[in-house]
Amino acid sequence: MRMPRVKICVFADLRDLLGFSVVDLDTQPESVRELIDTLSRRYNRRFRRLLIDRKTGDLKRFYKILVNGRDIDFLDRLDTRLKDGDELSFFSPAGGG
Amino acid sequence: MKLNILRVNLTRKTSKKQTIDDATVVKFIGGRGLGLKILYDELKPRTDPLSPDNKLIFMTGPTTGTAVPTGGRFHVVTKSPQTGGIADSNCGGDWGPELRFAGYDGIVVEGASKEPVYLWIHDGKVEFKDASKYWGKGVWDTEDGIRAELKDPEIKLASIGPAGENLVMYAAIINKKHRAAGRCGVGAVMGSKKLKSIAVRGKGKTPVADPEKLREAVREAQKIMKANSVTGEGLPTHGTAILVNVLNKHGAYPTRNFQTGVFPTADKTSGETITKTILTGKMPCWGCPIACGRVTKITTPPYQVDGEGPEYETTWSLGAMCGIDDLGAITKAHNICDDMGIDPISYGSTVACAMELYEKGRIPKEKLYGVELKFGNPQTIVELAWMTAYRLGIGDDLALGSKRLAEKYGAPDLAMHSKGLELPAYDPRGVQGHGLGYATSNRGGCHLRAYMIAPEILGIPEKIDPLKTEGKAKWVKTFQDLFAFVDSMGACKFATFALGAEHFAKLINPVAGWKLTADDVMKTGDRIYTLERMFINREGFGRKDDTLPKRLLKEPMPEGPIKGRVVELDKMLDDYYKVRGWTDGKPTPKTVKELGLA
Numbered sequence: 001m002r003m004p005r006v007k008i009c010v011f012a013d014l015r016d017l018l019g020f021s022v023v024d025l026d027t028q029p030e031s032v033r034e035l036i037d038t039l040s041r042r043y044n045r046r047f048r049r050l051l052i053d054r055k056t057g058d059l060k061r062f063y064k065i066l067v068n069g070r071d072i073d074f075l076d077r078l079d080t081r082l083k084d085g086d087e088l089s090f091f092s093p094a095g096g097g
Numbered sequence: 098m099k100l101n102i103l104r105v106n107l108t109r110k111t112s113k114k115q116t117i118d119d120a121t122v123v124k125f126i127g128g129r130g131l132g133l134k135i136l137y138d139e140l141k142p143r144t145d146p147l148s149p150d151n152k153l154i155f156m157t158g159p160t161t162g163t164a165v166p167t168g169g170r171f172h173v174v175t176k177s178p179q180t181g182g183i184a185d186s187n188c189g190g191d192w193g194p195e196l197r198f199a200g201y202d203g204i205v206v207e208g209a210s211k212e213p214v215y216l217w218i219h220d221g222k223v224e225f226k227d228a229s230k231y232w233g234k235g236v237w238d239t240e241d242g243i244r245a246e247l248k249d250p251e252i253k254l255a256s257i258g259p260a261g262e263n264l265v266m267y268a269a270i271i272n273k274k275h276r277a278a279g280r281c282g283v284g285a286v287m288g289s290k291k292l293k294s295i296a297v298r299g300k301g302k303t304p305v306a307d308p309e310k311l312r313e314a315v316r317e318a319q320k321i322m323k324a325n326s327v328t329g330e331g332l333p334t335h336g337t338a339i340l341v342n343v344l345n346k347h348g349a350y351p352t353r354n355f356q357t358g359v360f361p362t363a364d365k366t367s368g369e370t371i372t373k374t375i376l377t378g379k380m381p382c383w384g385c386p387i388a389c390g391r392v393t394k395i396t397t398p399p400y401q402v403d404g405e406g407p408e409y410e411t412t413w414s415l416g417a418m419c420g421i422d423d424l425g426a427i428t429k430a431h432n433i434c435d436d437m438g439i440d441p442i443s444y445g446s447t448v449a450c451a452m453e454l455y456e457k458g459r460i461p462k463e464k465l466y467g468v469e470l471k472f473g474n475p476q477t478i479v480e481l482a483w484m485t486a487y488r489l490g491i492g493d494d495l496a497l498g499s500k501r502l503a504e505k506y507g508a509p510d511l512a513m514h515s516k517g518l519e520l521p522a523y524d525p526r527g528v529q530g531h532g533l534g535y536a537t538s539n540r541g542g543c544h545l546r547a548y549m550i551a552p553e554i555l556g557i558p559e560k561i562d563p564l565k566t567e568g569k570a571k572w573v574k575t576f577q578d579l580f581a582f583v584d585s586m587g588a589c590k591f592a593t594f595a596l597g598a599e600h601f602a603k604l605i606n607p608v609a610g611w612k613l614t615a616d617d618v619m620k621t622g623d624r625i626y627t628l629e630r631m632f633i634n635r636e637g638f639g640r641k642d643d644t645l646p647k648r649l650l651k652e653p654m655p656e657g658p659i660k661g662r663v664v665e666l667d668k669m670l671d672d673y674y675k676v677r678g679w680t681d682g683k684p685t686p687k688t689v690k691e692l693g694l695a
Contacts, residue, residue: 011342069658089346093326095594096337096409
């Protein structure tokens with residue numbers, strides 16, 4: 001089976017952390033959680049520690065992940081399955097007016 | 098707690114002090130609430146907003162100028178020339194605390210001067226000074242000039258630029274050169290009174306009933322705000338323009354006059370790009386630990402500038418809304434708006450409306466002096482800012498605001514406003530509750546009456562689905578009530594990313610000597626919001642005005658993550674009225690009585 005190719009977009013301080021703004025990634029059939037692990041292994045181990053709450057295993061409060069513009073909280077959260085052509089966006093805490 | 102108000106009559110050049118008793122202050126707090134109460138009681142319905150009969154009120158809150166974090170704000174309240182309803186605008190900077198140090202908690206300006214004047218208020222004394230040499234000048238020259246004239250570099254000023262003098266419908270009042278009481282045309286009211294500036298200076302102290310209890314409450318609030326990743330990290334580091342990519346990736350970043358919600362080159366004008374290319378420092382308002390303000394500089398032509406911004410709203414209104422991705426042009430235009438005293442949200446939206454009118458062949462070319470009013474042309478937002486402030490050529494039409502502009506050129510549906518005030522930087526087709534907030538805002542298209550972006554996009558205080566309509570009415574009311582209180586006490590609404598009603602009660606109680614609970618905070622906010630609604634009802638507003646542009650109700654989003662969506666307003670509006678205790682956009686007699694407004 002061909003590995004799904006997904007587009008990863010990261011913003012704000014996550015760009016400095018991972019060293020890129022946008023990258024296309026060939027992945028194993030993965031969930032968002034497994035993708036975070038992959039990105040941590042490939043780019044910066046701090047990425048997983050920054051995003052995931054150690055106690056609960058959930059995404060930390062105010063961090064945000066979109067799959068094709070939809071917040072994963074309204075999909076399957078970190079267990080959301082990825083498919084070929086998906087675009088993921090990762091945001092650290094933000095505010096404004 | 099009593100508050101001391103200065104009553105100024107510009108026609109007679111007289112002033113007198115008035116004390117507002119504690120019974121009134123505890124019901125309306127100060128700032129937005131007290132300013133509204135005075136205007137509601139004293140202004141005759143159907144008064145022409147640009148006539149001497151309109152009142153222009155500057156009001157601080159009990160916590161302005163105290164140790165309360167973000168406690169540096171004041172509120173301007175008047176009748177809006179732009180909408181014909183309530184005009185109220187909150188402002189940071191450093192003018193509010195200094196007014197209190199100078200001996201007054203608020204100013205009610207009545208009448209109009211025949212010639213340009215400025216007020217000089219210092220340690221209780223009030224002087225009417227000739228402003229003729231500043232008339233026609235920008236805010237920056239005015240601030241520098243008055244400080245030099247009065248020989249004190251520490252004077253704080255709230256001024257209008259040429260936009261206010263020339264009665265541009267969305268003229269602003271500016272302090273500290275870059276902080277605006279921006280919306281609803283409050284600057285035009287000031288201009289109609291020939292009042293160029295109010296200069297303040299004082300050595301007084303702000304009264305605090307229980308300094309020890311206040312110290313405890315401040316320590317707790319500071320700790321919470323520092324630990325919160327939005328107020329302690331996100332906002333100070335990246336400023337508000339960090340939201341550009343957030344909204345764009347949701348497909349809800351209004352582009353080319355709300356024709357779509359996706360702007361392909363949004364990142365070129367984002368907070369990330371501002372930080373990387375033009376940011377030189379942060380700028381806090383008085384008493385603020387967040388410091389969301391951006392100090393920026395561009396040294397390469399053609400848009401050299403040394404100033405501040407852009408913020409999220411301006412990088413959008415002068416950017417994607419006009420199809421423009423040139424950060425230099427956006428930053429330059431933002432600073433011209435500050436100097437000329439223009440609300441950049443309404444200005445950008447009006448330019449975008451004009452661009453769509455031009456695209457459809459409705460704007461006569463001879464008024465453009467050779468400028469192509471096309472989406473994406475960066476020259477437009479820079480040049481038209483001057484032309485609007487001085488009402489030159491097409492600037493005379495742009496000065497009307499998008500509603501009147503679109504009506505004049507025969508295409509009223511192309512103006513993106515609610516109640517005559519242009520909508521800000523969030524497409525509600527992707528954020529349903531925020532659409533309800535826009536439609537039910539008393540002052541018109543405003544994102545700061547109910548900032549539903551917080552729960553629906555940012556997950557603050559919890560995440561709710563932006564695409565659903567159920568349950569949104571209660572959230573909108575909660576935000577509207579809380580924000581009305583915060584606007585009245587003298588603090589900044591950004592503190593609400595970390596603090597709730599119980600914290601604001603803990604902060605204001607030791608200042609004012611009260612014993613408010615969190616429920617009291619919310620009920621007071623409800624009272625203020627309802628009185629505002631009664632004000633606009635009296636001016637002829639009702640259910641028909643609690644609406645949105647046809648584009649957002651009937652034209653499905655053409656692309657992106659929210660493709661196919663419209664705002665399902667009707668579903669939410671009836672819920673909202675029920676939750677508010679209103680009928681058809683008007684508070685019922687029972688609601689009015691329950692809130693102590695009968």
